[in-house]
Amino acid sequence: MIQTFTQNDIIRYVYNETTEDENILIQDALISDAEMLEFYLDMLDVQAGLDKSYRHPSPTSIDTILSYSRKSSESHHTTV
Amino acid sequence: MEKIHVNDSELVSRYIQFSDEHAFETLVRRYKSKVYTTIYLIVKDTYVAEDLLQDTFIKAIDVLRSGRYNDEGKFLPWVLRIAHNMAIDYFRREKRYPNVVFEDGSSVFNTLDFAEDSIEDIQIRDETHSHLRSLIKLLPDSQREVLVMRHYEDMSFQEIADATGVSINTALGRMRYALINLRKMMSKNSPSYDTNLYSE
Numbered sequence: 001m002i003q004t005f006t007q008n009d010i011i012r013y014v015y016n017e018t019t020e021d022e023n024i025l026i027q028d029a030l031i032s033d034a035e036m037l038e039f040y041l042d043m044l045d046v047q048a049g050l051d052k053s054y055r056h057p058s059p060t061s062i063d064t065i066l067s068y069s070r071k072s073s074e075s076h077h078t079t080v
Numbered sequence: 081m082e083k084i085h086v087n088d089s090e091l092v093s094r095y096i097q098f099s100d101e102h103a104f105e106t107l108v109r110r111y112k113s114k115v116y117t118t119i120y121l122i123v124k125d126t127y128v129a130e131d132l133l134q135d136t137f138i139k140a141i142d143v144l145r146s147g148r149y150n151d152e153g154k155f156l157p158w159v160l161r162i163a164h165n166m167a168i169d170y171f172r173r174e175k176r177y178p179n180v181v182f183e184d185g186s187s188v189f190n191t192l193d194f195a196e197d198s199i200e201d202i203q204i205r206d207e208t209h210s211h212l213r214s215l216i217k218l219l220p221d222s223q224r225e226v227l228v229m230r231h232y233e234d235m236s237f238q239e240i241a242d243a244t245g246v247s248i249n250t251a252l253g254r255m256r257y258a259l260i261n262l263r264k265m266m267s268k269n270s271p272s273y274d275t276n277l278y279s280e
Contacts, residue, residue: 008252011259015230017237046259049266050231053212057116061130065137066105072145073099 005029007039014043088155096144104144108137111156115163118232121224122167124217132170136163160233215265223258226251 005026012018013026030037091107094100115136120129139162143149216224229235241248
């Protein structure tokens, strides 16, 4: 008998929070449940979009951080 | 040529023990976009996000230098927690969302910060991704919160449930609605999708 899964289970599966045993059962269920498969593919599509949606900070911010680190290293060594 | 990938734990160790600036720079460059995007999606303002990104890493530096770092090698979740707290503290100080921002969330003060990219780079990047980011900002607060915590901060659903004081099923439900709503908004030109947003 194929176990029934909810959309919440698919969300856990998409985010790798299901167990190995659950993975096998979910993969079986996806083969036989076209609606669930469509939902799964939609969620993967959104997830892929989110992965590509990263913004990048300005080089100025990174320079400020690295500069602070170098200065803190100098002061750390003079006080130790 | 493929660079050798040194893991976070090793880089942190080199930085703490030998003040290896190159190790720290590698960590910063490895995670700057992830941390920055997380902050940006919370505060919705690139100018504020730039400031908070600097504050986040400066705090991380201070903790690492002081010898108080003890996170069993999990550098990214630790930095993301600092970033999240910085963003929340910002809201507590301001007690409101910033008003003077462009439609894509950018501020008039920092448009020059991106001038080092070519115009073509900026156009390609923005056209591809700014739409989705603007859609994320349209989500109800509870859904956006879970989405940011799970997708960008790498918190588990149980950790999110604990942090937000709800059951794991509620956290999962909010994430599900967030993703479904984003999918609907992304596909709004397709007649097969309705454009009504789900709320809890």
